Amino acid sequence: MKPLLPITLTADAFRPFGEVIETDNASEIHLINKGTTTRFHDIAPVDVSDKGGRPIISIFRGKPFVLPIRISMMERHPLGSQAFMPLAGRPYLVVVAQDMAGRPGEPQAFLASETQGVSYAKGTWHHPLLALGDVSDFLVLDRGSNDANLEEADYPEPYAINALT
Amino acid sequence: MKPLLPITLTADAFRPFGEVIETDNASEIHLINKGTTTRFHDIAPVDVSDKGGRPIISIFRGKPFVLPIRISMMERHPLGSQAFMPLAGRPYLVVVAQDMAGRPGEPQAFLASETQGVSYAKGTWHHPLLALGDVSDFLVLDRGSNDANLEEADYPEPYAINALT
Numbered sequence: 001m002k003p004l005l006p007i008t009l010t011a012d013a014f015r016p017f018g019e020v021i022e023t024d025n026a027s028e029i030h031l032i033n034k035g036t037t038t039r040f041h042d043i044a045p046v047d048v049s050d051k052g053g054r055p056i057i058s059i060f061r062g063k064p065f066v067l068p069i070r071i072s073m074m075e076r077h078p079l080g081s082q083a084f085m086p087l088a089g090r091p092y093l094v095v096v097a098q099d100m101a102g103r104p105g106e107p108q109a110f111l112a113s114e115t116q117g118v119s120y121a122k123g124t125w126h127h128p129l130l131a132l133g134d135v136s137d138f139l140v141l142d143r144g145s146n147d148a149n150l151e152e153a154d155y156p157e158p159y160a161i162n163a164l165t
Numbered sequence: 166m167k168p169l170l171p172i173t174l175t176a177d178a179f180r181p182f183g184e185v186i187e188t189d190n191a192s193e194i195h196l197i198n199k200g201t202t203t204r205f206h207d208i209a210p211v212d213v214s215d216k217g218g219r220p221i222i223s224i225f226r227g228k229p230f231v232l233p234i235r236i237s238m239m240e241r242h243p244l245g246s247q248a249f250m251p252l253a254g255r256p257y258l259v260v261v262a263q264d265m266a267g268r269p270g271e272p273q274a275f276l277a278s279e280t281q282g283v284s285y286a287k288g289t290w291h292h293p294l295l296a297l298g299d300v301s302d303f304l305v306l307d308r309g310s311n312d313a314n315l316e317e318a319d320y321p322e323p324y325a326i327n328a329l330t
Binding site: 026032034036037038039040044049054056061062065078083087129137139140141 | 197220
């Protein structure tokens, strides 16, 4: 298996794939509620309205993955963005890839901190949820509908994440 | 000031005002990602498309309130729902009211646990964010637009939350 080494997740490095959900990535910052609340405004778009889709709020509970982690397939949602926000206070892994003629290209792995969410842009190849350390909940915001919105693709040769940094 | 005593937040008690975002309140539960993830599906609607509104993801950072907490005003967003999910691992307070001819009726206070989010239904009177214990972040999903989507109303006589339970 080809080795795949995660890098630290930053908004700039992740931008080809979507947005990092963290206060530093807000488009505006407002003091509201008579000064008792700071609003870090409009951090990530929610792009789910294609073909009658609607935004829905769900919770994903992920089992932890243990090193070495085998990356043999990727998926994408052609009709909508999908956002994950960690609720468990633990880091997790994000693996994404550029599209290469309808298939995922070389994967790129990011180590996300416990305060960083990610929003995959519509149609972005990504690995299913990769929790670490213990069973972990994530708030998920994606597209609700009854139509097909999932593509999967296997890598001809799997990758292996052998270390987190 | 009239005393206001919080009750424990449950999905059933909160339903007149919106939905509680917790795994027990999912409309469906699916095992996905080859069994590594449980999807607690479609927990709360996101009702923000009135008049060209779009869903946006923000983070609210709330200063903690200290007892006794004075409840003297309420607000509502007539054009969209607004969801809060705690990220700080701490309980917080939720204060809501039925509408009485365009003004908030008697407030009802709920103590939310660190794993419970709330989604205020469109137009529901609620108090601004009431964090407890320390500065606390919340993921917020509400309506983005440039039009007016805020009404505020003062209570003739304030209420006081003197204890959490």
